[in-house]
Amino acid sequence: MQTARQTGWMVVRQARNLMREPIWIAMMVIQPMLWLVLYGQLFSKVAPLRSGASSYVEFLTPGIICMNAFFGGSWSGMAMITDLDRHVIDRFLAAPTSRLAIILSQVVRAGVTAILQAIILLAVGYLLGVRVHGGVLGFLVVFAAAFLLASVFAGFSHGIALLLRRESSMIATANFVSLPLMFLSSILIGAALMPGWIHQVSRYNPVNWAVQAARNGVVFGGPWGETALYLLLLLAATAATSAFATWSFRAYQRSI
Amino acid sequence: MDAIVAEDLHKRYKAVQALDGVSFSVREGEVFGLLGPNGAGKSTTVRVLTTLTQPDSGRAIVAGEDVVRHPNRVRRSIGYVAQDSGVDWEATGRENLLLQGRIHGMAGPSLHARVDELLALLGLSDAGDRVARGYSGGMKRRLDIALGLVHRPKVLFLDEPTTGLDPEARVAMWVEVERLAAEEGLTILLTTHYLEEADRLAERVAIVSRGRIVIEGPPDELKAGLRGESVTVELEESDHRAEEAAAVVRSVDGTSEVKVEGRHVRTRVPNGAQAIPAILSALDGRGFPAASVTTARPSLDDVYLHYTGREFAAEDEEGTK
Numbered sequence: 001m002q003t004a005r006q007t008g009w010m011v012v013r014q015a016r017n018l019m020r021e022p023i024w025i026a027m028m029v030i031q032p033m034l035w036l037v038l039y040g041q042l043f044s045k046v047a048p049l050r051s052g053a054s055s056y057v058e059f060l061t062p063g064i065i066c067m068n069a070f071f072g073g074s075w076s077g078m079a080m081i082t083d084l085d086r087h088v089i090d091r092f093l094a095a096p097t098s099r100l101a102i103i104l105s106q107v108v109r110a111g112v113t114a115i116l117q118a119i120i121l122l123a124v125g126y127l128l129g130v131r132v133h134g135g136v137l138g139f140l141v142v143f144a145a146a147f148l149l150a151s152v153f154a155g156f157s158h159g160i161a162l163l164l165r166r167e168s169s170m171i172a173t174a175n176f177v178s179l180p181l182m183f184l185s186s187i188l189i190g191a192a193l194m195p196g197w198i199h200q201v202s203r204y205n206p207v208n209w210a211v212q213a214a215r216n217g218v219v220f221g222g223p224w225g226e227t228a229l230y231l232l233l234l235l236a237a238t239a240a241t242s243a244f245a246t247w248s249f250r251a252y253q254r255s256i
Numbered sequence: 257m258d259a260i261v262a263e264d265l266h267k268r269y270k271a272v273q274a275l276d277g278v279s280f281s282v283r284e285g286e287v288f289g290l291l292g293p294n295g296a297g298k299s300t301t302v303r304v305l306t307t308l309t310q311p312d313s314g315r316a317i318v319a320g321e322d323v324v325r326h327p328n329r330v331r332r333s334i335g336y337v338a339q340d341s342g343v344d345w346e347a348t349g350r351e352n353l354l355l356q357g358r359i360h361g362m363a364g365p366s367l368h369a370r371v372d373e374l375l376a377l378l379g380l381s382d383a384g385d386r387v388a389r390g391y392s393g394g395m396k397r398r399l400d401i402a403l404g405l406v407h408r409p410k411v412l413f414l415d416e417p418t419t420g421l422d423p424e425a426r427v428a429m430w431v432e433v434e435r436l437a438a439e440e441g442l443t444i445l446l447t448t449h450y451l452e453e454a455d456r457l458a459e460r461v462a463i464v465s466r467g468r469i470v471i472e473g474p475p476d477e478l479k480a481g482l483r484g485e486s487v488t489v490e491l492e493e494s495d496h497r498a499e500e501a502a503a504v505v506r507s508v509d510g511t512s513e514v515k516v517e518g519r520h521v522r523t524r525v526p527n528g529a530q531a532i533p534a535i536l537s538a539l540d541g542r543g544f545p546a547a548s549v550t551t552a553r554p555s556l557d558d559v560y561l562h563y564t565g566r567e568f569a570a571e572d573e574e575g576t577k
Contacts, residue, residue, distance in 0.1 A: 009355055017347060091342030094338075095360060
């Protein structure tokens, strides 16, 4: 209960502080559109890439939603580095602050940002002819997939931030992890077109779970059983990475 | 009752033995100073007492609770003002204080009233609704102290409260701490590497050197414990024979710890008024006329030198490396 209340207040802090950064807001809005338009145009003439969707943009939209979610999550640990550098974390830790609340607030921030970006992408996609074939349930699935995928990587990113505690190490790690995971998923091309081994590896990639779920929601309108399984896997992964991040406070506190 | 008890605290970071058996206690309502050069182990001691980190061995009780066994109970009773400001730059002073209060479970009108009260107490009323990024160093420091006080703690930890402040802001901070100690009835543990700060603020001090407490007591008693005064003889300007003069001073009965600083020869004697004629006549007889002579009661500087055998300033410089 106390953890829930503290998480709420910490989310308010995050949201309020970010609202004071107009550049951040502009980037959050513009960047996903840029990805969608650039990739959509680049591959628009390659017919097999559509993989059952009515256009490549339609195939791509759920993929870009997930790409934004997990990039956003992977980089979210930078906020922890700033808070560590400014000793805000030490102040919280010497008070009866729930460690889990500090992590969850960051996870929720990343997740909500991903949902906002999903809304923007679906709106831009609509103008490009993308329709959500799964109806209301399809929308909910897309938002859940974006929220959970961002959460998985936000938890991971904050754990790493607490272990490394340096901006440059953090940037290197985020790059090292995020680009391979993107290419080992069906964000850009369908599973049927992947080399066999990449297809096999992608089945264990959380990014791919989210892409599959979101694509079921937007392009195929089902099957919902499989979709629910993907979302549950993402929820379990979020629990695991959040637990890792919360545990990382111990490592940090041993070092100070 | 004691507000803080530290017993034989040890802590090692890789190659550095930061705490090597720190023991001391602080009475309720007292202002207690941990005095020592940079790197002596003061901040590590505070981090252990505020539950930020754990000791390798030893025990500490703060406000009646064990810091290792019940860290959250300790956290509810303490305010911690770290050496480095913990202000959230992107939030206003008021928002910083409200969040800190909410972490401590405060809410509603009583929280808002407390925040207004603290902003006024620390002279931040006008700046309270501005984002802290624009605050001066002194203002951030005062906000830090307000953050440590929101929940009306029993024990306040001030780690180097005036480091990095200009002299004017430092004196203002001293007045602030004195007022807080009197008005809020707090137990205050402050660390400092400024001798004059410990002398002025602390009712008792413990001198920390290389992870150990060297001596503990009220500043006046520590100085009185040296039993004596320092006598400084200044040689004439053209006289470059200070070392020879020091040898002469050493030969006078009752002198000890004779040191040379430029044209000055300093020594410790039991009684200045009695020793000066003997010192001066000895010097004069050997052809070292004195330009001036002064006596002084011992300072904490002398106390540090006496108990550690090392110069405070040199040790301090060493510790920053």
